Amino acid sequence: MPQIITVSREFGSGGRELGKRLSDLLGFAYYDREILEELARQTGTSEQYAEKLLGRGMPAGFSLHFGRSFTSYSPVTQQAVKLLVAERRIIRALAEQGDCIIVGRGANAVLADFRPFSLFVYADMPAKLARCRARASEGEHLTDRELEKRIRQVDMARAGVHGMVSGLHWGDKAGYHLCINTSGMEIKCAAPHVAAYATQWLRGQG
Numbered sequence: 001m002p003q004i005i006t007v008s009r010e011f012g013s014g015g016r017e018l019g020k021r022l023s024d025l026l027g028f029a030y031y032d033r034e035i036l037e038e039l040a041r042q043t044g045t046s047e048q049y050a051e052k053l054l055g056r057g058m059p060a061g062f063s064l065h066f067g068r069s070f071t072s073y074s075p076v077t078q079q080a081v082k083l084l085v086a087e088r089r090i091i092r093a094l095a096e097q098g099d100c101i102i103v104g105r106g107a108n109a110v111l112a113d114f115r116p117f118s119l120f121v122y123a124d125m126p127a128k129l130a131r132c133r134a135r136a137s138e139g140e141h142l143t144d145r146e147l148e149k150r151i152r153q154v155d156m157a158r159a160g161v162h163g164m165v166s167g168l169h170w171g172d173k174a175g176y177h178l179c180i181n182t183s184g185m186e187i188k189c190a191a192p193h194v195a196a197y198a199t200q201w202l203r204g205q206g
Helices: 017-026 031-045 047-054 075-097 125-135 144-166 187-204
Strands: 004-009 029-031 100-103 117-122 180-181
Touching: 004 180, 017 029, 017 047, 017 100, 017 117, 029 031, 029 075, 031 047, 047 100, 047 187, 075 100, 075 144, 117 187, 125 144, 180 187
Parallel strands: 004 100, 004 117, 029 100, 117 180
Antiparallel strands: none
16 A cells, blocks of 8 residues: 655645655655646636635535535535545545655545545744745735734635545544644754654554
8 A cells, every 4th residue: 555644734834845845855756736736637627716616615514425415505615516526536546656745635534544644734823924924925915914814714724625524623633643833943854853753653554
């Protein structure tokens, strides 16, 4: 069975960078935006549309059960469900190809039967604001209050999508093998230690 690492992360926590550095250190394939690109290709939508629709979240109490009918929901929700089903299929197909690291998209739950090493990366709000500022585009001029609101919105959407594929709350330590607080930490310094931990865990799985 392929060795798989999934990275769930709060917005601005540095989880994406950590996933990429782990990929480089371990020689695993890396999938993040590549999943969105393939999703857009397979469904005939644009990446921007798919990302926006999946980022809207779902109605309160909504849960995803593959094979059931969603005709009682709005056309927008029905389209989002179709995208989620297609995304799930893509994630599983990529995992079957070999050792890899998959960032976000509820991959830890989608690939539960693959027994992945699951990370959750988080940070306090000042650290997340600082990271977002450091990687912001030149024309972005959000106030701290506006940026914090955006961070919370993104995290809420991620939690909503995760809740559709898992019985555990997003960020619940019971759903991960390692939770990392990156506040005040350089990702490049943490990555080798996380890689060593993940390697030991994966080796223990045979």
